[in-house]
Amino acid sequence: MHLTPREVDKLISFTTGEVARRRRASGLTPNHDEMSNGLSNPATFPPNRHMTEATIPMKAIVVTDQAVGTAGMTLVERPEPQAAINDVVVQVHASGFVPTELAWPSTWTDRLDRDRTPSIPGHELAGVVSALGYGTTGLSVGQRVFGLTDWSRDGTLAEYVAVEARNLAPLPGDLDFTVGASLPISGLAAWQGLFEHGRLQAGQSVLVHGAAGAVGSMVTQLAREVGAYVIGTGRAADRQTVLDFGAHVFVDLENDVLEDVGGVHLVFDVIGGDIGKRSAGLIRAGGTLVSIVGPPEARPADGLAVDFVVASDRAQLSQIVQRVRDGRLRTNIGNVSTLDDAVAAFNPTARRKGKTIIRVRP
Ligand SMILES: NC(=O)c1ccc[n+]([C@@H]2O[C@H](COP(=O)([O-])OP(=O)(O)OC[C@H]3O[C@@H](n4cnc5c(N)ncnc54)[C@H](OP(=O)(O)O)[C@@H]3O)[C@@H](O)[C@H]2O)c1
Numbered sequence: 001m002h003l004t005p006r007e008v009d010k011l012i013s014f015t016t017g018e019v020a021r022r023r024r025a026s027g028l029t030p031n032h033d034e035m036s037n038g039l040s041n042p043a044t045f046p047p048n049r050h051m052t053e054a055t056i057p058m059k060a061i062v063v064t065d066q067a068v069g070t071a072g073m074t075l076v077e078r079p080e081p082q083a084a085i086n087d088v089v090v091q092v093h094a095s096g097f098v099p100t101e102l103a104w105p106s107t108w109t110d111r112l113d114r115d116r117t118p119s120i121p122g123h124e125l126a127g128v129v130s131a132l133g134y135g136t137t138g139l140s141v142g143q144r145v146f147g148l149t150d151w152s153r154d155g156t157l158a159e160y161v162a163v164e165a166r167n168l169a170p171l172p173g174d175l176d177f178t179v180g181a182s183l184p185i186s187g188l189a190a191w192q193g194l195f196e197h198g199r200l201q202a203g204q205s206v207l208v209h210g211a212a213g214a215v216g217s218m219v220t221q222l223a224r225e226v227g228a229y230v231i232g233t234g235r236a237a238d239r240q241t242v243l244d245f246g247a248h249v250f251v252d253l254e255n256d257v258l259e260d261v262g263g264v265h266l267v268f269d270v271i272g273g274d275i276g277k278r279s280a281g282l283i284r285a286g287g288t289l290v291s292i293v294g295p296p297e298a299r300p301a302d303g304l305a306v307d308f309v310v311a312s313d314r315a316q317l318s319q320i321v322q323r324v325r326d327g328r329l330r331t332n333i334g335n336v337s338t339l340d341d342a343v344a345a346f347n348p349t350a351r352r353k354g355k356t357i358i359r360v361r362p
Helices: 005-025 030-038 066-072 099-103 177-182 184-197 214-225 236-244 273-280 314-325
Strands: 057-062 074-079 087-096 124-132 144-148 160-164 168-170 205-208 229-234 249-252 264-269 283-291 304-307 333-338 355-359
Touching: 066 099, 087 177, 124 160, 124 177, 124 184, 144 177, 144 184, 144 314, 168 314, 177 333, 177 355, 184 214, 184 264, 184 283, 184 314, 205 214, 214 229, 214 236, 214 264, 229 236, 236 249, 264 273, 273 283
Parallel strands: 205 229, 205 264, 229 249, 264 283, 283 304, 333 355
Antiparallel strands: 057 074, 087 124, 087 160, 087 355, 124 144, 144 168
C-alpha cells in the first residue's frame, strides 16, 4: 500500500494519540493516578453505553433529570469518548458551563429526538488534543486548543471530550487554560450578537443588560472597542464593575428608570422578562433588539428583534483570544473549582460574580 506524505503524517499522529490513550489506561501517566486517588467514592450510574474491557473510564459530571436543574448534576465514571470522523479527542484542562444548557432539548435528546441521558453538560473547553479521528485536518496531537462543543453531544465537564476539529481554535501558549475555557460562549455570544446580528457601527449607542456578567462584560468591552456609546445595566452593587469594563454610564435596574435611557441603536438582552419587554420600546428606528435568552416577548416598533444561540467559529475565537493576549479584552472569571467540587460550584448558596470555571486538570 502506498501512502502519500500527508497520509503518513496523519497515521503517525493518530497512532501517537492512541498510544497515549492506551498508556493512560494502563496507568503510565498522571491521569490514571488522579482517577484512582481523586475519585474515592464516585456515584455509580448505569451507563447507556456499556463499559467493556476496551473502554477506558474517566470522571465526568452527568445530568439525567431536566426538572431538577443543576441540583441533579452527579459526578460519575463514564467511558472515554472515541474520535469520530473529523473529530479530535481533547484532554480537558478547563471547562465552562451556562445553566440554560439544561433547558435546551439538545442536552436531553439527540438530533433524532432519542433520549441521550445520562448526558455530560458543559460545552466550553480549553485543553490538549490527545487523538485525531479519521479525516481530521488542521489540528495535531499535543496541540493546545479551546472552543465550543456540539450541543447535542456529550460535553466538557469531563476529563476527555470528542469534538469536531472545526469547532476549536489554537490556544496560544501564553494563555492559561482557565482563561481559554472562559471565552468561547461569552466571547462568541458577544461577538455574534454585536457584529453579526446587531450590525453595530462606530458612533452608535448600545444598551447592554447584565453588563457585569459573563456575557455582558464581553459585550461592553467589544462595543466600546469599536467606538460605540455603551450604557451598561445591572444591580446596584455592579455599578463600579460595569464602569470598569468600559461602559460610559451605568443604569441600576433596581433603582433607576430604564426608560430614562432614551433611544438606542442596539439592545443586547441577557435578562429577558419585563426588562426585555420594556427594552423593545427603547430601540430607535432601524435598530435591533438582540436577545440570548429566548425569543423577545416584545418587538421594536420600527426595528428588528433577533434571538440566537451562539455557534462555534474558529476565526472569531482567534479574534477574541488575540484581544485577550494584547490586553484589549478582560475575562470575567468568578470562581474556579475542581471537577470533584463542580456540583457544589454550580449550586452556590450565595450570589457569585463572573463565570464559574472548572479546572479539570490541575
Ligand atoms: N443564547 C445563547 O447562546 C447564550 C449564550 C450565553 C449565555 N446565555 C444566557 O444568557 C444569560 C446570561 O448569561 P451570563 O453567563 O452572562 O450570566 P451571568 O454571568 O449570571 O450574567 C448575568 C448578569 O445579569 C444580572 N441580572 C440578571 N437579572 C437581573 C435583573 N433582573 N436586574 C439586574 N441585573 C440582573 C446578573 O446579576 P445576578 O447574578 O445578581 O442575577 C448578572 O450580573 C443566561 O441566561 C445564559 O444562560 C445564552
